[in-house]
Amino acid sequence: MKHLPHKTIARLSQYRRALLLCLAKGKTHIFSHEIAKIQHITAVQVRRDIMLIGYTGTLRKGYNVKELIDLIGNIIDSEKRIDVCVVGTGNLGKAIINYFKGRRTKLTITAGFDIDPKKIGKKITGVPIYNVADIKKIIQEKNIRIGVMTVPGEQTTEICDMLVDAGIKGILNFTPKPVNVPHGVFLEEYDMITSLEKVAFFVKTQNEL
Amino acid sequence: MKHLPHKTIARLSQYRRALLLCLAKGKTHIFSHEIAKIQHITAVQVRRDIMLIGYTGTLRKGYNVKELIDLIGNIIDSEKRIDVCVVGTGNLGKAIINYFKGRRTKLTITAGFDIDPKKIGKKITGVPIYNVADIKKIIQEKNIRIGVMTVPGEQTTEICDMLVDAGIKGILNFTPKPVNVPHGVFLEEYDMITSLEKVAFFVKTQNEL
DNA sequence: AGGCTATTGTTAAAATAATAACAATGCAAA
DNA sequence: TTTGCATTGTTATTATTTTAACAATAGCCT
Ligand SMILES: NC(=O)c1ccc[n+]([C@@H]2O[C@H](COP(=O)([O-])OP(=O)(O)OC[C@H]3O[C@@H](n4cnc5c(N)ncnc54)[C@H](O)[C@@H]3O)[C@@H](O)[C@H]2O)c1
Ligand SMILES: NC(=O)c1ccc[n+]([C@@H]2O[C@H](COP(=O)([O-])OP(=O)(O)OC[C@H]3O[C@@H](n4cnc5c(N)ncnc54)[C@H](O)[C@@H]3O)[C@@H](O)[C@H]2O)c1
Numbered sequence: 051m052k053h054l055p056h057k058t059i060a061r062l063s064q065y066r067r068a069l070l071l072c073l074a075k076g077k078t079h080i081f082s083h084e085i086a087k088i089q090h091i092t093a094v095q096v097r098r099d100i101m102l103i104g105y106t107g108t109l110r111k112g113y114n115v116k117e118l119i120d121l122i123g124n125i126i127d128s129e130k131r132i133d134v135c136v137v138g139t140g141n142l143g144k145a146i147i148n149y150f151k152g153r154r155t156k157l158t159i160t161a162g163f164d165i166d167p168k169k170i171g172k173k174i175t176g177v178p179i180y181n182v183a184d185i186k187k188i189i190q191e192k193n194i195r196i197g198v199m200t201v202p203g204e205q206t207t208e209i210c211d212m213l214v215d216a217g218i219k220g221i222l223n224f225t226p227k228p229v230n231v232p233h234g235v236f237l238e239e240y241d242m243i244t245s246l247e248k249v250a251f252f253v254k255t256q257n258e259l
Numbered sequence: 260m261k262h263l264p265h266k267t268i269a270r271l272s273q274y275r276r277a278l279l280l281c282l283a284k285g286k287t288h289i290f291s292h293e294i295a296k297i298q299h300i301t302a303v304q305v306r307r308d309i310m311l312i313g314y315t316g317t318l319r320k321g322y323n324v325k326e327l328i329d330l331i332g333n334i335i336d337s338e339k340r341i342d343v344c345v346v347g348t349g350n351l352g353k354a355i356i357n358y359f360k361g362r363r364t365k366l367t368i369t370a371g372f373d374i375d376p377k378k379i380g381k382k383i384t385g386v387p388i389y390n391v392a393d394i395k396k397i398i399q400e401k402n403i404r405i406g407v408m409t410v411p412g413e414q415t416t417e418i419c420d421m422l423v424d425a426g427i428k429g430i431l432n433f434t435p436k437p438v439n440v441p442h443g444v445f446l447e448e449y450d451m452i453t454s455l456e457k458v459a460f461f462v463k464t465q466n467e468l
Numbered sequence: 469a470g471g472c473t474a475t476t477g478t479t480a481a482a483a484t485a486a487t488a489a490c491a492a493t494g495c496a497a498a
Numbered sequence: 499t500t501t502g503c504a505t506t507g508t509t510a511t512t513a514t515t516t517t518a519a520c521a522a523t524a525g526c527c528t
Contacts, residue, residue, distance in 0.1 A: 157459055
């Protein structure tokens, strides 16, 4: 496989989640247009993505759900579990930790960090919350490779530097403050306001037609 | 202006947020490469986006921060305020309501909905929480146009249908369950797991090099 | 059995997005 | 004043992503 487009990676992750639901319902095979329907994309795109990872379905029966799930896993998952930490266990951090709890994935949140003494030492659905002062030590001890940032905007830069210093390899930044990371660290940023403003733009545009 | 790419819309929204921070710091002009640095993109792309909206900077001085903010506002904002509601005021819903509080934007969260009697009737940073049973009535009374869904996955489809029925024009779905909306309703879905798996994929890939 | 049809896999084309290239120019410094 | 140069605006090029087109064929129906 020479190279998978970013977009394909993102879609494969989504296909897998849809497929897992199908599997749970006892469905053994699925057509490209069924996957497409769930994800609001076209069947062609689904087939193309699946082609890119080298999987082949059965004509008139579609794709074997189980096999496809496993193959996607081989592509996007790491062999070993990847440990993830969440820095800032407020509303958003808590929601994220909860959300991950119990999901079948190679990604596991194994630590939370906070500065608030009321939170340090507690657990959130089983995940221990540590003092952010110990961040480097814990990250290295637990071999945590990915950090999710959900601290207040003002702390973002500082926390990001601490994560990089501790040897983190990927950062997912949910704070409103964009950050810079050195080469070799993968950065993904998401800002809800951008999404909402996009929705609003199209709502407005449509109204003007 | 014939047509703005989706990606440009999203970036304009981000430029504005960066610009607002600059304005707050008393900066009156900004160069394309400064904006680019903040957003981790290239200066060319910034200039191109700005060109697309028909704004012109001053050579050697850059862009007038205030003017650019206003112009972006003209493009992406609605004339009038657009009201937004959040359905499901748990951890994530609460985080979102908080996040929006006090931001200068034409988008305002004016209602939350929940099914939990302990939450109904309360306020979250000033936003009243209503009984989800009254959703249609309140949405129409308040002329709410956009709905954010942060309910548990199992309720997603039902809530989505209720929002559409109430006349909502745009939906931002944060639950793990993809939904279908009729033509004329703009849908945006975001799933954190996709983002995290993407980060993990690149962390893994880089490791294998 | 034989034709029909839904579906896959893949190539080709189109659309969208990002980057490069560079002329124009106005400010700063010599 | 003149030169140098940083910066914009814009066109051209390249890369990426999506969509279309269609041949191949497994299974269904008659
Ligand atoms: N990107 C998005 O879509 C989005 C949506 C909502 C909120 N947010 C942002 O996410 C962040 C968190 O939001 P929230 O609602 O959970 O806020 P919150 O105040 O509930 O949580 C912040 C947490 O960070 C902790 N904290 C503060 N300083 C710290 C430090 N130096 N080290 C470690 N922990 C520290 C606090 O104790 C608190 O627990 C904010 O920046 C908010 O703007 C982003
Ligand atoms: N997409 C993401 O990035 C992301 C991240 C974290 C969580 N989530 C998802 O967001 C959702 C909310 O997460 P959370 O951590 O806030 O959960 P939560 O349990 O804290 O909140 C859910 C809220 O919805 C309310 N609710 C339940 N049924 C309802 C109904 N029929 N009508 C109205 N309200 C109802 C509950 O009372 C509760 O207040 C979940 O689906 C979760 O999986 C998504």
